[in-house]
Amino acid sequence: GNSVTQMEGPVTLSEEAFLTINCTYTATGYPSLFWYVQYPGEGLQLLLKATKADDKGSNKGFEATYRKETTSFHLEKGSVQVSDSAVYFCALSDRNTGGFKTIFGAGTRLFVKA
Amino acid sequence: GAGVSQSPRYKVAKRGQDVALRCDPISGHVSLFWYQQALGQGPEFLTYFQNEAQLDKSGLPSDRFFAERPEGSVSTLKIQRTQQEDSAVYLCASSLTGGWTNEKLFFGSGTQLSVL
Numbered sequence: 001g002n003s004v005t006q007m008e009g010p011v012t013l014s015e016e017a018f019l020t021i022n023c024t025y026t027a028t029g030y031p032s033l034f035w036y037v038q039y040p041g042e043g044l045q046l047l048l049k050a051t052k053a054d055d056k057g058s059n060k061g062f063e064a065t066y067r068k069e070t071t072s073f074h075l076e077k078g079s080v081q082v083s084d085s086a087v088y089f090c091a092l093s094d095r096n097t098g099g100f101k102t103i104f105g106a107g108t109r110l111f112v113k114a
Numbered sequence: 115g116a117g118v119s120q121s122p123r124y125k126v127a128k129r130g131q132d133v134a135l136r137c138d139p140i141s142g143h144v145s146l147f148w149y150q151q152a153l154g155q156g157p158e159f160l161t162y163f164q165n166e167a168q169l170d171k172s173g174l175p176s177d178r179f180f181a182e183r184p185e186g187s188v189s190t191l192k193i194q195r196t197q198q199e200d201s202a203v204y205l206c207a208s209s210l211t212g213g214w215t216n217e218k219l220f221f222g223s224g225t226q227l228s229v230l
Contacts (some may be wrong), residue, residue: 036219089157101159102207
């Protein structure tokens with residue numbers, strides 16, 4: 001079945017450091033890939049997405065490229081801020097039983113120190 | 115309201131008690147999903163509705179879990195004879211059509227269930 005594996009946290013960085021959170025997936029079809037973010041005390045919200053191979057999703061300085069050859073969708077940001085402290089979830093969505101199902105990784109907690 | 119609304123925000127139940135969790139999706143959203151999120155884990159899929167039809171309930175952990183969406187809008191997740199292992203945050207999400215894999219999900223803030 002479909003699955004998502006992402007690097008374990010927590011990840012602790014200093015402000016302005018470079019961020020990478022690894023994500024790999026297993027899927028039988030041609031899924032769309034997502035990164036969702038959960039800020040403290042808030043619900044999950046979409047950060048970015050990519051719908052086909054070689055697409056790059058980007059938002060708020062974050063980027064991720066859909067790599068079909070390595071089945072990966074790693075999240076990167078060149079210079080993190082304290083306000084980026086949150087839990088980041090990699091996810092995939094694939095067609096299933098007439099609709100679609102989104103499957104999430106376990107999440108990676110990011111702490112950014114001033 | 116503008117977003118997905120869930121109630122109650124917190125629920126404490128004694129083991130063996132029945133509970134009902136409510137979800138109000140964004141108006142006009144066709145698809146509705148329930149997820150279970152254990153502490154420190156990602157959301158685990160429970161069930162999915164397209165309008166009033168429950169198209170996938172493969173993630174419901176046992177026959178004590180039941181979900182409905184009778185008029186294609188508000189949904190209720192019911193857990194009968196609650197057990198301690200049911201303690202988790204229950205998330206509801208909706209999406210506009212549900213027909214496309216590239217659609218994003220809009221999440222509610224969740225109901226945190228604690229079974230004592």
